Amino acid sequence: MRGQVAIAGAGCVKVGEHWERSALDLAAEACLKALEDAGNPRVRAVYVGNAASELLNEQGNLASLLADALALESVKAVEVRAGDASGALALHQACLDVLAGVGREPILVCGVEKITDVLAPEAERIQMLFEDARSTFHSGVTIPGLCALLTRLYMERYGASYEDLVALAVNDHKNAAGCPHAQFPFPITVEAILNSPLVADPIRLLDTPGFGDGAAALVLAEADEARRLNDSPVRILASEVVAGRMNFCEREDPLTIPSLREAAKRALAAAGLGVKEVDFFELHNTTSVVGALALEELGLAERGEGWKLISEGRIALGADWPVNTMGGLKGRGHPWGATGTYQAVEAVLQLRGEAGKNQVNGAEVGLAHNMCGLGSVSCVHVFARWEVKA
Amino acid sequence: MRGQVAIAGAGCVKVGEHWERSALDLAAEACLKALEDAGNPRVRAVYVGNAASELLNEQGNLASLLADALALESVKAVEVRAGDASGALALHQACLDVLAGVGREPILVCGVEKITDVLAPEAERIQMLFEDARSTFHSGVTIPGLCALLTRLYMERYGASYEDLVALAVNDHKNAAGCPHAQFPFPITVEAILNSPLVADPIRLLDTPGFGDGAAALVLAEADEARRLNDSPVRILASEVVAGRMNFCEREDPLTIPSLREAAKRALAAAGLGVKEVDFFELHNTTSVVGALALEELGLAERGEGWKLISEGRIALGADWPVNTMGGLKGRGHPWGATGTYQAVEAVLQLRGEAGKNQVNGAEVGLAHNMCGLGSVSCVHVFARWEVKA
Numbered sequence: 001m002r003g004q005v006a007i008a009g010a011g012c013v014k015v016g017e018h019w020e021r022s023a024l025d026l027a028a029e030a031c032l033k034a035l036e037d038a039g040n041p042r043v044r045a046v047y048v049g050n051a052a053s054e055l056l057n058e059q060g061n062l063a064s065l066l067a068d069a070l071a072l073e074s075v076k077a078v079e080v081r082a083g084d085a086s087g088a089l090a091l092h093q094a095c096l097d098v099l100a101g102v103g104r105e106p107i108l109v110c111g112v113e114k115i116t117d118v119l120a121p122e123a124e125r126i127q128m129l130f131e132d133a134r135s136t137f138h139s140g141v142t143i144p145g146l147c148a149l150l151t152r153l154y155m156e157r158y159g160a161s162y163e164d165l166v167a168l169a170v171n172d173h174k175n176a177a178g179c180p181h182a183q184f185p186f187p188i189t190v191e192a193i194l195n196s197p198l199v200a201d202p203i204r205l206l207d208t209p210g211f212g213d214g215a216a217a218l219v220l221a222e223a224d225e226a227r228r229l230n231d232s233p234v235r236i237l238a239s240e241v242v243a244g245r246m247n248f249c250e251r252e253d254p255l256t257i258p259s260l261r262e263a264a265k266r267a268l269a270a271a272g273l274g275v276k277e278v279d280f281f282e283l284h285n286t287t288s289v290v291g292a293l294a295l296e297e298l299g300l301a302e303r304g305e306g307w308k309l310i311s312e313g314r315i316a317l318g319a320d321w322p323v324n325t326m327g328g329l330k331g332r333g334h335p336w337g338a339t340g341t342y343q344a345v346e347a348v349l350q351l352r353g354e355a356g357k358n359q360v361n362g363a364e365v366g367l368a369h370n371m372c373g374l375g376s377v378s379c380v381h382v383f384a385r386w387e388v389k390a
Numbered sequence: 391m392r393g394q395v396a397i398a399g400a401g402c403v404k405v406g407e408h409w410e411r412s413a414l415d416l417a418a419e420a421c422l423k424a425l426e427d428a429g430n431p432r433v434r435a436v437y438v439g440n441a442a443s444e445l446l447n448e449q450g451n452l453a454s455l456l457a458d459a460l461a462l463e464s465v466k467a468v469e470v471r472a473g474d475a476s477g478a479l480a481l482h483q484a485c486l487d488v489l490a491g492v493g494r495e496p497i498l499v500c501g502v503e504k505i506t507d508v509l510a511p512e513a514e515r516i517q518m519l520f521e522d523a524r525s526t527f528h529s530g531v532t533i534p535g536l537c538a539l540l541t542r543l544y545m546e547r548y549g550a551s552y553e554d555l556v557a558l559a560v561n562d563h564k565n566a567a568g569c570p571h572a573q574f575p576f577p578i579t580v581e582a583i584l585n586s587p588l589v590a591d592p593i594r595l596l597d598t599p600g601f602g603d604g605a606a607a608l609v610l611a612e613a614d615e616a617r618r619l620n621d622s623p624v625r626i627l628a629s630e631v632v633a634g635r636m637n638f639c640e641r642e643d644p645l646t647i648p649s650l651r652e653a654a655k656r657a658l659a660a661a662g663l664g665v666k667e668v669d670f671f672e673l674h675n676t677t678s679v680v681g682a683l684a685l686e687e688l689g690l691a692e693r694g695e696g697w698k699l700i701s702e703g704r705i706a707l708g709a710d711w712p713v714n715t716m717g718g719l720k721g722r723g724h725p726w727g728a729t730g731t732y733q734a735v736e737a738v739l740q741l742r743g744e745a746g747k748n749q750v751n752g753a754e755v756g757l758a759h760n761m762c763g764l765g766s767v768s769c770v771h772v773f774a775r776w777e778v779k780a
Contacts, residue, residue: 046633054444081469241467
């Protein structure tokens with residue numbers, strides 16, 4: 001990618017338990033907001049990222065239904081699926097569609113998930129369908145259970161305490177408090193986390209994302225077209241998708257996320273930037289240990305030292321490397337297939353200077369990482385203010 | 391699209407009841423065949439089309455698993471989903487990836503479905519998840535049930551008999567008899583159809599596709615690159631995806647498939663061809679009536695006269711407009727997410743002159759239509775011999 005794609009509009013619904021609304025309702029609201037933000041252009045395609053609507057909501061084919069609900073006649077409708085990386089994957093596919101030069105009109109991208117139609121244990125079962133059934137699903141382990149194994153190993157090998165790690169969840173909640181669309185917009189303390197119920201030793205409830213419903217949408221176009229629609233379009237300098245070994249026990253080192261490392265390397269190269277030139281980071285912190293690993297894979301910390309950036313507060317707003325500026329998975333919420341598009345919407349807010357009290361001063365470039373499970377697929381996007389060119 | 395994408399390799403497994411093999415096994419076999427056909431190039435991405443593996447096989451995330459199974463390190467992995475149009479949709483997205491110019495190495499595309507892990511009533515339930523739950527799923531109607539309504543209306547309005555229509559199923563089985571990968575490689579008669587069990591009046595069992603497992607794969611590349619890999623690459627002159635009103639009762643006329651009409655119009659325009667310049671057609675004949683409607687939407691017959699082309703045998707091999715040259719949904723089989731890629735593999739065989747006794751003499755251009763349900767999404771591809779340029 002050479003910076004020819006830009007975001008002309010963005011919108012989202014508040015993450016939460018939307019008992020009275022369907023996945024389609026949520027998606028349509030987010031899309032209408034994004035379209036309005038872009039001046040209600042005519043679009044030629046709808047891309048939907050969704051992890052599991054057939055299982056959660058007994059309704060598949062959301063892309064076609066959404067086109068119909070929005071009264072878009074004869075547009076292209078595409079649904080992509082990569083578990084909780086579906087949102088960013090939809091964004092990637094839409095970028096390719098713009099770059100392919102098959103049409104000039106803008107494209108709508110929507111990530112959506114309605115999880116609360118099922119009970120939590122069923123949601124956990126469904127989440128595991130995106131792991132390898134042969135080695136994990138049928139063993140009964142859950143995502144927090146897998147994270148517990150990683151956390152134990154990380155603490156033992158690198159000398160970090162659980163308190164050191166969960167400072168990331170504290171950071172997320174602090175930022176979520178200033179985010180209008182966050183599911184949990186209130187601060188929490190390390191003590192509160194340590195006193196919350198044990199989910200999978202040592203992981204505590206307040207170190208895991210809750211289940212929430214949500215939808216976030218974007219209007220994409222070729223850069224000059226985006227500029228015609230919006231005075232402050234946000235550039236997508238890079239969009240990379242890389243698959244990795246699904247089971248971390250089969251990786252060379254379980255405390256690594258090779259798909260993230262490779263995707264970030266490619267994305268930064270495409271953007272022509274070093275990681276330390278990025279002003280903020282939206283990370284896929286399934287639990288705090290994953291955030292520590294991500295900081296290492298991005299090259300912000302040496303192997304085994306990501307936890308120090310966290311525990312020393314160097315990832316806070318106003319510090320060296322602001323992380324999860326609108327709350328991340330823990331604070332904003334993690335509606336699987338929508339998370340990647342929420343990250344993009346939040347990057348748009350930061351880069352247009354509309355992030356309110358969570359604004360990263362002078363933010364010019366942001367990076368987002370959205371992944372499936374614990375790294376079977378990683379999507380990395382680099383976003384920039386209109387004035388920044390790759 | 392301006393003809394810059396071509397197919398450098400193709401392969402598939404025989405459609406059937408593969409009790410002893412997983413979706414991943416089938417996909418891997420098809421991919422290995424396609425890769426071998428292209429000279430085993432290094433690929434940079436894997437696209438998978440699959441309708442419902444989480445529900446059918448308790449295993450999602452097939453694209454990432456497939457990359458791993460094929461020992462493809464750090465490639466892009468993308469899964470797309472549009473019910474039984476998933477295969478052609480994966481092909482479309484892979485075409486965009488080639489055209490976007492983000493990489494030179496070829497791309498692997500695989501459509502796969504393993505249906506027989508569940509019993510037929512559950513398969514029928516899952517199939518309906520791609521229709522609108524608000525109006526059809528919860529009413530208990532099935533796809534053959536919807537086709538029965540269309541068939542009754544078609545017969546009444548246009549004066550066709552059921553015998554006239556099911557001549558398409560007879561055509562399909564006749565062609566399937568010469569197809570090495572067909573699920574039902576034997577001829578049937580109109581009498582056999584009329585004597586087979588009633589599924590949904592007037593639809594008979596032998597007028598509906600069976601449930602079968604299968605996988606078909608392609609290696610795509612930019613045209614010149616494809617030519618370096620294979621002496622006889624097949625060009626993709628056009629790839630169009632269009633969404634339409636899901637419920638046919640909400641269409642202006644229920645006896646239409648507007649998504650097909652529009653996709654075919656765009657595809658033929660992109661290819662610079664009239665429909666009568668196409669040498670053969672792979673159609674998505676869920677039941678025979680849908681084949682009649684498709685002939686009308688393509689412009690091969692006037693509205694209400696598609697059945698005449700069928701009953702007069704003008705769609706046979708060697709006749710005016712050969713349809714479903716390798717058996718179509720009825721004869722080759724219809725493994726949902728794989729069907730679109732089977733159509734493409736069959737087009738490759740025809741255009742390379744490798745279709746054996748089913749060869750369409752002098753075939754230069756073929757068109758394939760793959761759709762979700764009864765037209766909520768239509769994908770139309772136009773394929774051509776290397777020597778033909780758009």
